[in-house]
Amino acid sequence: AFLEETVPLGRRVVVIGGGSVAYDVSRTAVRHEDLDVSRTALRQEGVREVSLCCLESLSEMPADPVEVHEGEEEGIRRFNRVGPVAIRLDEEGRVKEAVFQRVLSVFDDEGRFAPRFDPDDQLTLPADTVILAIGQAMDLSFLSPERDNVALTDRGLLQVDRETLATTNPKVFAAGDAAHGTRLMIDAIAGGKKAARSIYRTLTGRDLVPEQVEAHLVLERFGREKRYEAVPRQPIPTAPVDARLKRIDLQVETGYGPKEAAAEAGRCLDCGVNTIFDSERCILCGGCADVCPTLCLKLVPLDALSLDPGERAEHAGSAPGEVWSAIIKDEDRCIRCANCEMRCPVGAITMERYTFREEWRCPQTTG
Ligand code: SF4
Ligand code: SF4
Structure with a gap:
């Protein structure tokens, strides 16, 4: 649609690129066999074979794994760890084949993009059309x-x-x-x-003046469904491959039914809910850490933490020989199960829905 014209494709299409756009291109091309009405009228065949070639290994590819999986179902041939060398033409100037060399590595030791190749290890794919899907650029031509x-x-x-x-x-x-x-x-x-x-x-x-807006809602008797954290991801149902390939406008993912939607929604960890600790009440019994299923709570001596003297003085006394402790939490591992809240003997933990946002306001005008 963007090109506003039909681009004729040959029978064998090679797409260069390893991202989701490369899969968009490949999956659109593979649907051309039944779409190309003019060719059918002339009894010519449409696209027969689509090969996607990229520098990255399967695990390094930036494409969404769902695209890779669905592309595979639709017959896209994938060639990983190959880098383009040449596009060869026949005597009439038409694309004949695409030549690639083996990629030894894509990133250097520091994770920077720095592909290394083996020029002696080459792959030649017969091709009628080669499409580059290796990135996007802005069109700023409207500016001078x-x-x-x-x-x-x-x-x-x-x-x-x-x-x-x-x-x-x-x-x-x-x-x-x-x-x-x-x-x-x-x-x-x-x-x-x-x-x-x-x-x-x-x-x-x-x-404009920023204003921090915080809201705490204490959730009494907060709890989750049994084994909610172990419910597997629900696969998204898709249309049959045959049907997909016949109609380019057919929606591939057909969506969840009510049961699957409820199961998938039930996997939400509800990260807006937080464990709020009241240090004034805590008696450092360690009970919360004992019942935490993800081991994200830990009772540690205060001296084990790297605090500057001001911070330490804020949290502990200064009498010699006194040993102070603290509970630390790895927030990323908390699954909001509320076990700690239920275990705490002194009510020092509450489960609270906590929201925080910054609002920008017009300053009050005077006079
Ligand atoms: S809510 Fe559950 S996972 Fe989170 S800290 Fe408490 S016991 Fe651990
Ligand atoms: S269970 Fe309660 S009192 Fe015990 S360490 Fe945890 S927060 Fe403190």
Whole structure:
């Protein structure tokens, strides 16, 4: 649709790339056999074979594993750890084959992208069409640095002030990939909000003021279903492969029925619920640590923690010979089972739904 024209494909399609877009391309190509009406009318065959070739091993591929699995079901041939060398043409200038060399490693010892190849170990795939799906780039052609006074960086991004996100044109602000390169969507949203605050300041001469909003809701008798933490992930039902390949507009994932949806929702650990400890009540009996199924609580001597003197003084007395203890918690491992709350003999632990957010408010105008 983006190209606004039909791209004719040959019988053998080679897609280069190991990400989800490469799978989108491959899975679209493999559906072309039944779609290409003009070829059918001419009694020509559509796409017969789609091969996806990438530098990474299966475990290194950035593609979503679901894409890999469903692509496999649809007959996409996958070649891992191969890097493109050449696309060879026949005497009439049409694509004939794609040549690859074996990849020895993709990343260096520090995890940086630095592929190494074995040029003597080659793979040649016959091909009529080769499609590159190796990345995306922004189209900033609507901007003219001279006309719009908007400078670009060496990487082709918009040059912005890191604090205000203003470009070199004080009336133009930028956030997201255009300003910082590829990052997460959540970064782009945060950048958009930051730029909006800068625009407010530019237009009004005033700063928005942040306000922290916290809410605690104590959950009496909080508990979870038995063995909720052991419920396996529910596979998402999909349409049969034959049907998928016949209709490009057929939704592959058909969605959960009520029973599977309830089972999947039941796996939620409800991380908005937290164990809140009241140090004034705690008698350091260690009971909570004893019953914690994930061993995320630990009773330790205070001296085992790296605290600066100010922090230590805040939590402990200073009399010589006194030994102080603390309970530490590995938050990542907590499954919100509430065992600790139920075990605590002095009610020092409560399960609380805790929310925290930052709100930006217009300053009060005076006079
Ligand atoms: S809620 Fe459960 S997992 Fe979390 S700290 Fe308490 S006992 Fe451990
Ligand atoms: S069970 Fe209660 S009193 Fe005992 S160590 Fe844990 S929080 Fe403290």
